[in-house]
Amino acid sequence: MITAKSTTDWAEVDEEGRLRLPPDVAARYGLTPGSKVRFDEGKNFVRLHRSVNHLAKVYIEPTDHCNIECVTCLRNAWDEKMGKMTPATFERIVDGLRELSPMPTVFFGGIGEPLFHPRTIEWIARIKKEVGVRVEMISNATLLTEERARGLIDAGLDQLWVSIDGATPESYADVRLGAELPKVIENLERFQRMRKPSHFPKPEIGIAFVAMKRNINDLPEVLKIGQRLKASNFSVSNVLPCTEPLKEEMLYTGTIRNLAYMMPSKWVPRLNLPKMDINHVTREAFYQALNSGYNVTFAGNNLGGAGDVCNFIESGSMSIGWDGGVSPCLPLLHTHYSYLHNKVRQSRKHVIGNVRLRSVSDLWEDPAYMAYRERVQSFAFAPCTFCGGCDLSEANEEDCMGNVFPACGGCLWAQGLIQCP
Numbered sequence: 273m274i275t276a277k278s279t280t281d282w283a284e285v286d287e288e289g290r291l292r293l294p295p296d297v298a299a300r301y302g303l304t305p306g307s308k309v310r311f312d313e314g315k316n317f318v319r320l321h322r323s324v325n326h327l328a329k330v331y332i333e334p335t336d337h338c339n340i341e342c343v344t345c346l347r348n349a350w351d352e353k354m355g356k357m358t359p360a361t362f363e364r365i366v367d368g369l370r371e372l373s374p375m376p377t378v379f380f381g382g383i384g385e386p387l388f389h390p391r392t393i394e395w396i397a398r399i400k401k402e403v404g405v406r407v408e409m410i411s412n413a414t415l416l417t418e419e420r421a422r423g424l425i426d427a428g429l430d431q432l433w434v435s436i437d438g439a440t441p442e443s444y445a446d447v448r449l450g451a452e453l454p455k456v457i458e459n460l461e462r463f464q465r466m467r468k469p470s471h472f473p474k475p476e477i478g479i480a481f482v483a484m485k486r487n488i489n490d491l492p493e494v495l496k497i498g499q500r501l502k503a504s505n506f507s508v509s510n511v512l513p514c515t516e517p518l519k520e521e522m523l524y525t526g527t528i529r530n531l532a533y534m535m536p537s538k539w540v541p542r543l544n545l546p547k548m549d550i551n552h553v554t555r556e557a558f559y560q561a562l563n564s565g566y567n568v569t570f571a572g573n574n575l576g577g578a579g580d581v582c583n584f585i586e587s588g589s590m591s592i593g594w595d596g597g598v599s600p601c602l603p604l605l606h607t608h609y610s611y612l613h614n615k616v617r618q619s620r621k622h623v624i625g626n627v628r629l630r631s632v633s634d635l636w637e638d639p640a641y642m643a644y645r646e647r648v649q650s651f652a653f654a655p656c657t658f659c660g661g662c663d664l665s666e667a668n669e670e671d672c673m674g675n676v677f678p679a680c681g682g683c684l685w686a687q688g689l690i691q692c693p
């Protein structure tokens with residue numbers, strides 16, 4: 273049982289040993305009376321996970337079509353029917369959002385370009401006006417004309433994420449075929465100027481960067497571009513090797529092998545590092561320490577992070593495809609292929625149901641979906657990501673620990689290698 277009487281940053285333990293949290297904190301993480309909450313322990317803390325009952329974020333994919341071709345796109349490794357969301361499907365989503373309490377953040381994005389759908393801006397305005405929740409969108413910004421920029425600002429969009437994978441016209445075009453970096457920067461500079469002046473202007477601008485061997489040296493300059501655009505958030509992800517050439521672009525081959533050693537374990541020796549200047553004096557020593565085979569903690573924070581953690585489940589999200597199909601995460605919206613341990617791996621899509629036939633809340637509360645979220649949060653899957661010793665790792669159908677479809681042991685998102693805004 274969880275109750276609260278304070279709005280301070282402190283929690284209290286009552287006479288019966290029950291933890292009492294501030295009501296706004298409890299609400300943000302879905303910690304209602306009777307909630308089942310997973311926790312784990314660190315050296316000096318207990319960490320509570322979000323309740324699997326709490327729907328906090330809804331991804332909406334307006335379309336899986338796009339106006340450019342990117343070498344990193346999942347569409348290069350699938351054979352899927354493509355299309356655009358219909359107004360009727362969107363109406364079902366809006367109706368479902370109205371029924372929720374508390375209401376989740378809505379994120380427009382999936383595999384395609386949201387601005388390639390003619391009604392995305394109108395739909396953002398509808399959700400802001402009629403549902404009143406935080407709304408974010410990701411874009412390649414090539415279609416961000418002055419008219420569309422004004423539309424997004426007037427619609428009340430809270431954050432615009434923009435994918436920028438190169439700092440020069442040549443390196444950018446090497447990844448995003450058919451797009452021109454100077455035009456993208458021009459569009460974003462205009463968008464930035466059009467926002468209402470404020471210490472915290474809206475929409476916020478976020479920069480998403482997919483790191484590869486071919487562009488990693490561009491990252492510092494991309495960060496500078498973001499600073500010039502007054503971006504408030506940056507998200508860097510590794511590339512998912514969905515085609516054979518992308519296997520050679522991976523920056524985490526050694527990391528995959530060492531994942532087992534990066535996770536906190538009594539079997540792995542620990543190295544505690546303090547904060548320090550990272551410069552020409554300390555750089556080599558710091559690099560050697562990170563690759564020493566120890567489980568490294570920097571200023572009290574474990575650099576290996578929490579392994580076997582699905583950020584889609586942890587963030588309380590669901591994903592809705594252009595056709596209305598609901599999946600637990602963006603990667604499971606579409607059947608696609610990638611490479612793991614130099615072998616092709618098929619990730620078959622997993623659809624819980626469709627918003628055209630069932631409400632959002634009904635789908636979220638589906639007993640099988642609830643059980644799946646609990647299983648993923650405990651992550652009792654085989655370590656396919658860093659093992660790869662059997663043929664079961666070549667698909668998400670089953671694993672050697674008896675888990676059946678969808679088996680998530682080979683998911684690179686769950687190991688913190690791939691991440692979405």
